[in-house]
Amino acid sequence: MSINRKELTEITNLAKLDLNTQQTEEVCQSLNQITALVERIKKADTAQVEPMFHPCDFWMPLRLDEVTEDSHKAQLLALAAHADGDFYLVPKVIE
Amino acid sequence: MINLSLRELQQCLHKKQISVAELASVYLDRCHQYNPILNALVHIDADIKPDYLLAAQVSQGPLAGIPIIHKDLFSTQGVTTTAGSKMLANYVPPFNATVVSQLNQAGMVQLAKANMDEFAMGSSNEYSAFGAVKNPWDLQRVPGGSSGGSAAAVAARLAPVATASDTGGSIRQPAALCGVTGIKPSYGRVSRYGMVAFASSLDQGGVMAVSADDCALVLTAMMGHDAKDSTSIAADKWTWQAPEDASMKGLKVGVIPDWLEQLEDQDIKQSTLAALDTLVAQGAELVDVDLPHADLAVAAYYILAPAEASANLARFDGIRFGQQSDGKSDDVNDMYRKNRSAGFGAEVQRRIMLGTWALSSGYYDDYYCRAQRIRRLISEDFKQAFSQVDVMAVPVSPEVAFKHGTKSDGVSMYQADQFTIPASLAGLPCLSMPIQPARNLPVGLQLIGPYFNEQVILTTAAKYQLVTDYHQHMPEAFL
Numbered sequence: 001m002s003i004n005r006k007e008l009t010e011i012t013n014l015a016k017l018d019l020n021t022q023q024t025e026e027v028c029q030s031l032n033q034i035t036a037l038v039e040r041i042k043k044a045d046t047a048q049v050e051p052m053f054h055p056c057d058f059w060m061p062l063r064l065d066e067v068t069e070d071s072h073k074a075q076l077l078a079l080a081a082h083a084d085g086d087f088y089l090v091p092k093v094i095e
Numbered sequence: 096m097i098n099l100s101l102r103e104l105q106q107c108l109h110k111k112q113i114s115v116a117e118l119a120s121v122y123l124d125r126c127h128q129y130n131p132i133l134n135a136l137v138h139i140d141a142d143i144k145p146d147y148l149l150a151a152q153v154s155q156g157p158l159a160g161i162p163i164i165h166k167d168l169f170s171t172q173g174v175t176t177t178a179g180s181k182m183l184a185n186y187v188p189p190f191n192a193t194v195v196s197q198l199n200q201a202g203m204v205q206l207a208k209a210n211m212d213e214f215a216m217g218s219s220n221e222y223s224a225f226g227a228v229k230n231p232w233d234l235q236r237v238p239g240g241s242s243g244g245s246a247a248a249v250a251a252r253l254a255p256v257a258t259a260s261d262t263g264g265s266i267r268q269p270a271a272l273c274g275v276t277g278i279k280p281s282y283g284r285v286s287r288y289g290m291v292a293f294a295s296s297l298d299q300g301g302v303m304a305v306s307a308d309d310c311a312l313v314l315t316a317m318m319g320h321d322a323k324d325s326t327s328i329a330a331d332k333w334t335w336q337a338p339e340d341a342s343m344k345g346l347k348v349g350v351i352p353d354w355l356e357q358l359e360d361q362d363i364k365q366s367t368l369a370a371l372d373t374l375v376a377q378g379a380e381l382v383d384v385d386l387p388h389a390d391l392a393v394a395a396y397y398i399l400a401p402a403e404a405s406a407n408l409a410r411f412d413g414i415r416f417g418q419q420s421d422g423k424s425d426d427v428n429d430m431y432r433k434n435r436s437a438g439f440g441a442e443v444q445r446r447i448m449l450g451t452w453a454l455s456s457g458y459y460d461d462y463y464c465r466a467q468r469i470r471r472l473i474s475e476d477f478k479q480a481f482s483q484v485d486v487m488a489v490p491v492s493p494e495v496a497f498k499h500g501t502k503s504d505g506v507s508m509y510q511a512d513q514f515t516i517p518a519s520l521a522g523l524p525c526l527s528m529p530i531q532p533a534r535n536l537p538v539g540l541q542l543i544g545p546y547f548n549e550q551v552i553l554t555t556a557a558k559y560q561l562v563t564d565y566h567q568h569m570p571e572a573f574l
Contacts, residue, residue: 061322090427090430
């Protein structure tokens, strides 16, 4: 399996990253070294094996669905580069 | 003073041979003196906060007044928390990570924040946006990663103890390369609330200190269920009692002959064999075990961890917090791309792209799901091994600390995680303890325990440290 430049462009679109032409070449090469490494997983017969998505393969604690946190609205908004009143400012999303 | 154990420091405080403020000043002065050489810290408190002194007075526990450094991915209220990334260079959390709150409550005195590979992705600490950390044993060499700042800080005694985190070896490998003791508890033992996420099904907070006894004292104050983290498990907490004698009679220690054979560095191999001989001399019985699927662990990990990272790091868009690029954006997607490309370093971007690829349509079943199945096979291998032994003793790293800039491609660095990743995938508790050095550089031995049994690895390490003094060795330049 290898990743070509067209697929890398799709990946960067999905991941919301920009690469220039030189970076695209370098990243393509480097990702293909890694995909060659991960190909090894195909050596094992896993057809009858259940995926293990998590080490806690058992019951996990539940909690009531209720608000337990204090509001940190002012402190959180203060972390934004651009905010106005109770709102974050972003470029126009809808035409 | 800097050579004392936590228990000895506590005795000094209790007998009023030194005050909490004086003890903190000893270490704070060392932070200011040595950090310009090591770059192990990204933030040093200007002075000791009165809140910590008060908490140390109120707490009667064994950690009251003991100084600590936190890895800079643990959120610290009012103190910048960068996770080693330009993306979070100005991020000041309005809350504490649960681990930080617990240790504050225990009366520990926070001195500084430790440098790290960006978002905990790296094994050399060369991927920090704030510069590489230097290994106190040889400044030309890396300290390991991603908790290299924590490891270098403890090795140079900038603090007696530091928090750290481990996803695929980020506590054990730097602990080994810097000659300190470091424990990654079982997944679920310690709350991840407030710990900047890399790969959520693998990340686990832990501790680095000089000895296993010191690590155990701090870990017992950190562990337990936290309502804010549903993956922290409500298991019985254990209490720590340091072993009174060094006997390991009746202890079955699993060794993996294949892994020993894979050690190409003959000095590391000799050190490892000598450590195993010591365990036998202490009464332990060595039993050969096998993990037949472990050779697939690195490949599975470098699908699973980037996949989880690509999802976790999607939150960094530069809108609510984090880096916002100076360039004007035409639309919101353009802004996301500019912010993320400017804020993330090359290695983080590479792993996000790798993870996005593994999760994308057409590859999900072939790579991501298959890697999760490999994870099950490795976990079953460990269960089989622990039906025969109480604890496993294996190498940590196939190499001693390497020189800065000598590993330019990611793959060679990834492959060096071969001995630490299997236990991470299975969520098992594991630690690294210093053994006989190789060519005057530290070497570690990894102890792995059954799930939720940190006591067996801590007790084994503490007993080994009763008959050896490798854990007390210090780099001469920092004596």
